[in-house]
Amino acid sequence: MKIGCPKEIKPQEFRVGMTPNAAREAISHGHEVYMEKNAGTGAGFADADYTAVGAKILDTAAEVFAKADMIVKVKEPQAVERKMLREGQILFTYLHLAPDPDQTHDLIKSGATCIAYETVTDRNGGLPLLAPMSEVAGRLAPQVGAWTLQKANGGRGVLLGGVPGVSPAKVLVIGGGVVGTHAAKIAAGMGADVTVLDRSIPRLRYLDDVFGGTFKNAYANEGNTIELARQADMIIGAVLIPGAAAPKLISKAQLKELKPGAALVDVAIDQGGCFETSKATTHQDPIYEVDGIMHYCVANMPGAVARTSTLALGNATMPFMLALADKGWKKACADDVHLLNGLNVHAGKLTYAAVGQALNLPTVNAADVLK
């Protein structure tokens, strides 16, 4: 199969869909890999890193789209990229179609077979191509929160780990899933006094069994949330209710009860945010203040560490990319229901029910298009 990887064109996106190591494995499986010139630069991969493993470099995205049987990307295709898709071509990338009718209509019109990273599943009910980005955002959260807490940035002027004779900062993590667990591990590793809140008792049991000595946990009712928030130097928002907007767990009125200069890091901002006063920010201008409380609400946190994120995403996507290339999309999806769950659009038809419901469009059963 001819696999093409264009340079990402969404603003502030520095990741790339294929690492040189992914290209190497695809080539060793007998496939051809075509990279757009400078596609990997933002993630620290030079064109020479790709040619060294046998990939070919093309000057423009148009050439990559024209050549490839399968396009492997990171972000959803932008309007200009969607025009270059064609019938029978495979697109393997994040799509996030439910809130995006324009993209959905364009992909249906293209006739391409579009497999979305974010709906591929695993046998534990998880989302294996979303989890690496949650791991990155979670591990980054205490790091950016620690910076936000510095005096020059408007914070309380508190060092996360304290020093001998001075107590460490108190960090409250709301939501103990992938983001929250990784955030808590790193904050505890930096020496902070960490508590994680969650509404799922099985999850609290897991956190207690595995991390009982590293950080504390508590049930996320309103009373516990505000009591722990009042004591916290940093609060990390990491909740998720799948398919729904994030619940608002700290109101504007409650900001007055927090410590002046406390840092709120709202990782759940991509689902609307879990603090009432959260609004999405960018890496250029990441923080702002409301009622004396500093807010960090960057919607694409993994972009800050594009190289780590690219490598983590590449590890997770590679087995699926190889299956699609080795077997063709139909057999790969027939052999693996979890990859089939990623199928969102095929040959002019929507194949993912939740997207159809969100956009009021007809869908066909993904399994039926395999027949």
Ligand SMILES: NC(=O)c1ccc[n+]([C@@H]2O[C@H](COP(=O)([O-])OP(=O)(O)OC[C@H]3O[C@@H](n4cnc5c(N)ncnc54)[C@H](O)[C@@H]3O)[C@@H](O)[C@H]2O)c1
């Ligand atoms: N900003 C970014 O760059 C970025 C990157 C990755 C993920 N995210 C977002 O981070 C959020 C968390 O993602 P995740 O992968 O950890 O999800 P997850 O499903 O692994 O974990 C979410 C946790 O929240 C808990 N929860 C739900 N409602 C709660 C409530 N009211 N109080 C306390 N806990 C509650 C759930 O029980 C679950 O354990 C999501 O909104 C995700 O989209 C953002």
